[in-house]
Amino acid sequence: MDWLKTYHEDHKAVLVLLAKFEGNILDLKAGLTTPNIFSEFEEFGDVITNVVIPHFKKEETGVYKQIAELNPEGKEFIQKMLEEHKALFSLFNLYVHAVEIKDTEKLIEIGNRFEQVLRHHIVQEEDEVPKFLRQ
Ligand SMILES: [Fe+2]
Ligand SMILES: [Fe+2]
Secondary structure, eight states: OHHHHHHHHHHHHHHHHHHHHHHHHHHHHTTOOOTTHHHHHHHHHHHIIIIIHHHHHHHHHTHHHHHHHHOHHHHHHHHHHHHHHHHHHHHHHHHHHHHHTTOHHHHHHHHHHHHHHHHHHHHHHHHHHHHHHHO
């Protein structure tokens, strides 16, 4: 299925990006900042806005709906995934604000949480979604 391929490709691309982001947060923590580190944080935000948020929307109106409707056992899983989308959306808003005002401490705290929740979310989807679709 074509959309499933895009779905997987998006996940892979975001995981690569998250590894780089994690490195930038670690640099910030260690005080190893370069003058362009904040523009990299802005670029990361742009990818979230232009790729990850539309990806969430596509899941919510597509594959999530499909699983919840066709598979009673999948309903609980989808509920959890929807809650994570909401949590990620809130964290992302806090992230954008922290980048805007260049609040290093907040950026480290929020950035770490956002990175962990998003990585966990993607791994869960990669592990669980194909199982529900196969049934
Ligand atoms: Fe998702
Ligand atoms: Fe996803």
